[in-house]
Structures are given as structure tokens and as C-alpha cells.
Amino acid sequence: MSSVLGKAREGIVPLMKVVRLKGMSILDQLHLEERLLRTSSDNWCLINHGTNSPAIVMGLSGKLSELVETKSVLRDHIPIIRRFTGGGTVVVDNGTIFVTLICNKDAVPNVQPFPRPIMSWSGLLYGKVFEGLADFHLRENDYAFGDRKFGGNAQSITKNRWIHHTSFLWDYQVKNMSYLKLPSKAPKYRLTRDHTDFICRMKEHMPRSEFIERTIKAVGDEFSVSPVSLDSIDIDSVSEYVHTTRLLTEQEIREASILQT
Amino acid sequence: MACRQLWASRAASYLRISVFHRTFSTVLNNLKYADSHEWVKVDGNSATIGITDHAQDHLGDVVYVELPEVGAAVTQGDGFGAVESVKATSDINSPVSGKVVEINEELSNSPALVNSSPYENGWIIKVELSDNSELNKLMDSEQYSKFCEEEDSKH
Numbered sequence: 001m002s003s004v005l006g007k008a009r010e011g012i013v014p015l016m017k018v019v020r021l022k023g024m025s026i027l028d029q030l031h032l033e034e035r036l037l038r039t040s041s042d043n044w045c046l047i048n049h050g051t052n053s054p055a056i057v058m059g060l061s062g063k064l065s066e067l068v069e070t071k072s073v074l075r076d077h078i079p080i081i082r083r084f085t086g087g088g089t090v091v092v093d094n095g096t097i098f099v100t101l102i103c104n105k106d107a108v109p110n111v112q113p114f115p116r117p118i119m120s121w122s123g124l125l126y127g128k129v130f131e132g133l134a135d136f137h138l139r140e141n142d143y144a145f146g147d148r149k150f151g152g153n154a155q156s157i158t159k160n161r162w163i164h165h166t167s168f169l170w171d172y173q174v175k176n177m178s179y180l181k182l183p184s185k186a187p188k189y190r191l192t193r194d195h196t197d198f199i200c201r202m203k204e205h206m207p208r209s210e211f212i213e214r215t216i217k218a219v220g221d222e223f224s225v226s227p228v229s230l231d232s233i234d235i236d237s238v239s240e241y242v243h244t245t246r247l248l249t250e251q252e253i254r255e256a257s258i259l260q261t
Numbered sequence: 262m263a264c265r266q267l268w269a270s271r272a273a274s275y276l277r278i279s280v281f282h283r284t285f286s287t288v289l290n291n292l293k294y295a296d297s298h299e300w301v302k303v304d305g306n307s308a309t310i311g312i313t314d315h316a317q318d319h320l321g322d323v324v325y326v327e328l329p330e331v332g333a334a335v336t337q338g339d340g341f342g343a344v345e346s347v348k349a350t351s352d353i354n355s356p357v358s359g360k361v362v363e364i365n366e367e368l369s370n371s372p373a374l375v376n377s378s379p380y381e382n383g384w385i386i387k388v389e390l391s392d393n394s395e396l397n398k399l400m401d402s403e404q405y406s407k408f409c410e411e412e413d414s415k416h
Contacts, residue, residue: 060343060350061325086325087348112416114319115347141348155349158340159297 014043014107016223018216019230021048026055026092027081029100030245032233034084037102037156037163039241044102045219047212050094054176056080057167059087059154064248064256069179071260074253078179084244085165086115087141087154091179095171095201097208099215102163108222113162118155122164126151128218134205140187143168147189148200168211170202286315286409289380293396294405295338295356300380303396308357311384312344312375315409320346323375326368326385333361335388337395342385344375353385357395363387 021029029048036044056068056078064070067089068080078091092098101122105113111121123138130136130145137144143151143166151168177195190198202211219225292300298316302309317323325345335341340352341361364386368374374383400408 059345059348060327061345084350085348086345086350110416112319112412115321115349115351116319117416118349119347153348155347157349157351159338159352159354 013224014104014222015226016043016045016103016107016219017226017228018045018047018219019228019233020212021046021230023050023052023094024048024230025053026051026057026098027079027245027247029098030057030081030083031243033100033102033163033165034156034243034245035241036233037158037161040102041104043104043107043223044100045216045225046098046100046102047215048098048100049208050096050170051092051098052094054078054091054093056089056091056179058082058089060084060244061086062089064253065259067181067183068253068256069181069260070253070257072179074250074257076179080248080253082246082248083154085154085156085163088152088183088185089180090152090167091172091176092167093173093176095169095173097168097170097202097211098165099168100163100165101219102161104161106160113157113160115155115157118157118162118164119153122153122166125218125222126215128221129211129214130206133210139189142187142189144189145200145205149190149198150200150202150205168202169199170208172199172201286313286318287380288313288315288402288406288409290402292380293356293399293401294408295354295399296408297338297352297354299354299356301356301396301399303390303393306390306393307362308359308388308390309384310356310386310388311379312353313405313409314379317376317379317383320344320349320351322346323372326372326375328364328366328368329361329386331361331364335359335361335386337398344372355388356399357388357390358392359388359390361386362389 058067111117119141126143127136135146141153142149151166153166155164174196292302294300298313300311300313323344323346327343329341335355337358338354341355342353343350365384
């Protein structure tokens with residue numbers, strides 16, 4: 001609060017529009033995020049409780065045959081999305097909570113618009129969210145309780161703006177995790193642990209409503225928070241935007257499957 | 262230590278390199294620079310473009326470079342591609358306007374060239390310039406060095 005008041009005295013508290021979503025499909029969410037990053041000049045915080053059905057989301061450069069068990073995915077008709085940000089592969093479902101921060105670089109002037117400073121800044125923000133409640137750490141590029149990952153991060157940085165988004169494992173189904181292969185590039189702190197020994201469920205540490213409220217409060221320490229509805233976001237100006245984020249075709253998945261035989 | 266610094270500054274002068282001891286980022290004297298940390302080397306109507314040593318150092322290990330198509334138009338200040346490092350995709354912005362005539366295909370197999378050789382083998386695109394006067398809007402090596410020092414000291 002004191003930092004906001006301090007900034008208010010200088011007249012430079014940046015505004016952040018907060019949009020709360022429930023069950024929006026992750027493809028729609030990513031399309032919205034990409035448009036807001038590229039075509040809006042506002043700061044945004046999007047919070048989405050769960051995506052409506054399971055999906056696999058890969059980073060921009062992810063190689064399908066190396067990251068995903070394509071036969072199971074084809075058998076179970078799981079959609080695979082290639083997103084516009086970097087980073088690794090996640091499986092998301094209605095137990096995932098997504099929190100996205102889109103900022104003008106000048107709104108956070110003490111953070112250089114490069115991956116590691118942005119990641120550190122986010123670690124400090126979430127440190128406040130979990131302070132006194134859980135053993136939170138930013139471990140390499142993951143959010144962890146102790147040494148168990150509960151949040152994965154990715155970013156995209158443009159000339160004057162950046163996005164930092166997180167998929168939080170509020171809850172997950174073990175069978176969904178089996179769609180992912182063990183990545184060749186794993187964080188060092190993972191050691192040789194398989195998925196179920198490496199990750200944990202947030203719901204075992206705090207109620208969902210408390211997590212959301214504390215996140216908005218932590219954002220409010222640096223920004224003047226303004227709740228807005230999805231409907232109020234101007235659709236006309238964004239409808240012609242050509243997205244990088246896309247759903248992979250069945251043919252692409254089959255071609256990757258051949259490489260896996 | 263003093264001898265080594267004297268040798269380093271004499272070698273730097275011979276090689277036409279400015280060396281910043283604080284940041285250890287290299288800045289070459291014969292290039293022009295954008296405030297988004299791209300460099301351009303001009304030869305008549307042709308330009309070679311890449312990202313600077315300061316940029317590659319701050320980005321971290323580059324694992325992927327998204328290149329434009331040959332024939333694509335680029336505009337000064339606008340993005341034409343991206344690099345991926347850590348968990349981020351970062352836009353590469355063109356310091357000049359023109360048409361892409363060549364892309365560095367080596368970067369598809371060896372994206373780390375951007376880190377190890379940002380001014381030589383890590384070049385990204387070559388462009389046919391459409392407006393040489395745009396070069397006046399860019400920084401020279403001395404201005405860019407100062408710009409980087411100011412950016413780093415603010416954080």
C-alpha cells in the first residue's frame with residue numbers, strides 16, 4: 001500500500017485492468033492475450049479459473065514428437081495448441097488456474113524488459129501472495145512449494161510491452177499428465193523425479209478464493225487495480241488480428257506420431 | 262591488472278572495438294544501433310542486421326530464432342522475427358526499412374550463434390534498404406554504449 005501511495009504522490013500509479021474469467025477455453029484465452037499484448041496500450045491482469053476441456057499447450061518452438069505422447073493424444077482426441085510465448089509444454093484442464101500479467105515496460109520501470117528481470121519481479125509478487133501461508137520459491141523459472149512445482153511460466157516481450165503468464169496446478173488428474181513425455185531439458189531442481197513426484201496441487205495449500213484475492217492485492221501494491229468485464233473489451237478493434245497461437249491439425253499430430261514409432 | 266587493461270584497450274583500439282568494463286558488452290564502431298538493441302551494418306544499399314552483445318547477454322541462451330521469409334518487407338522500428346530464450350519469445354525489431362533478401366538459415370540448426378557471435382556468424386537478416394536517410398535516426402557506437410550503460414544503471 002505504501003508503495004502505491006508513494007507513487008500516487010508522484011502521480012504515476014499505473015492503472016491495471018483486471019478481468020476475471022471462468023472456464024474460458026485456453027485457445028480463446030491465448031488469442032485474447034495475444035491481441036491485448038499487440039494491440040492494446042493498457043496494463044492487464046487476466047485470471048481464468050479452469051479451461052473447459054483438457055488441452056496440451058506447447059511453447060512457440062516446441063517439437064511435438066519430443067514433448068507429447070502423440071498416440072494417446074490421437075486416441076483421446078486431445079487438442080494441442082502452439083502458443084505465442086516461449087517455454088515448455090503443459091496439459092491444462094478445469095483444475096488449472098491461469099494468471100496473466102500484460103504490462104507496458106514503462107509501467108514497471110524498475111524491471112528491464114528481458115526474461116530474467118521479469119521472472120524475478122513475478123517471483124517477488126507471488127512471494128507476497130503466499131507469504132506466511134506456504135513455502136513458496138521461484139525455482140529457476142517455476143513456482144514451487146518446497147521443491148514441488150505448482151506453477152509454470154512463459155513470456156513474450158515486444159518493443160514496449162511484455163506478457164508474463166502462468167498456469168497454476170490448482171488440481172490435476174494423473175492420467176492427463178501421462179500425455180506429456182519427460183522433456184529433454186528439465187530444470188536442475190527436478191533431478192530425476194517423474195511427474196507425480198515433481199509437481200503438487202495448490203488446493204492442498206490454500207483455498208482458491210484466497211489465492212485469487214491475495215493475487216489481486218499483490219498486484220494492487222504496484223498498480224491501481226480496476227475490475228473490468230470481458231464484454232467491455234472492445235472486440236471491433238481486435239477482430240481482424242492474425243494470431244500466432246493456433247490449434248495443431250490432426251495431420252501434424254499424425255506426422256509426429258510416425259516419428260515416434 | 263593495470264597491464265592487462267592497458268593491453269585490452271590497445272587491442273580494442275586496433276580492432277575498432279569499444280569495451281565496457283562494467284557490462285563487458287562489446288560494441289563495434291562501424292555499426293549503427295537501435296534503442297531496441299539491434300545493430301545494422303550498411304554497405305551501399307544493403308544492410309545486415311542482428312542483435313547486439315548487450316541484448317544476447319540480457320536475453321540468455323537463445324534456443325530458437327523465428328525468421329521472416331525472403332522477400333518480406335521490414336519497417337524501421339517494427340518487429341520482423343523473434344528469438345526464444347529462457348521461457349520468453351522476444352521480438353526482433355528492424356533498425357531500417359526495406360526488403361529481406363537473405364536470412365541466416367544457420368540459425369535454424371544453431372540458434373546459439375546469436376549468443377556466441379552476435380555481430381558475425383549470428384547475423385539474422387540481410388535487407389535491401391528503401392530509405393538510407395533512416396540511418397540518421399540510429400545511434401552510433403558511442404551513443405549506444407552510453408545508452409546501454411544508462412539502462413543498466415537504472416536497474
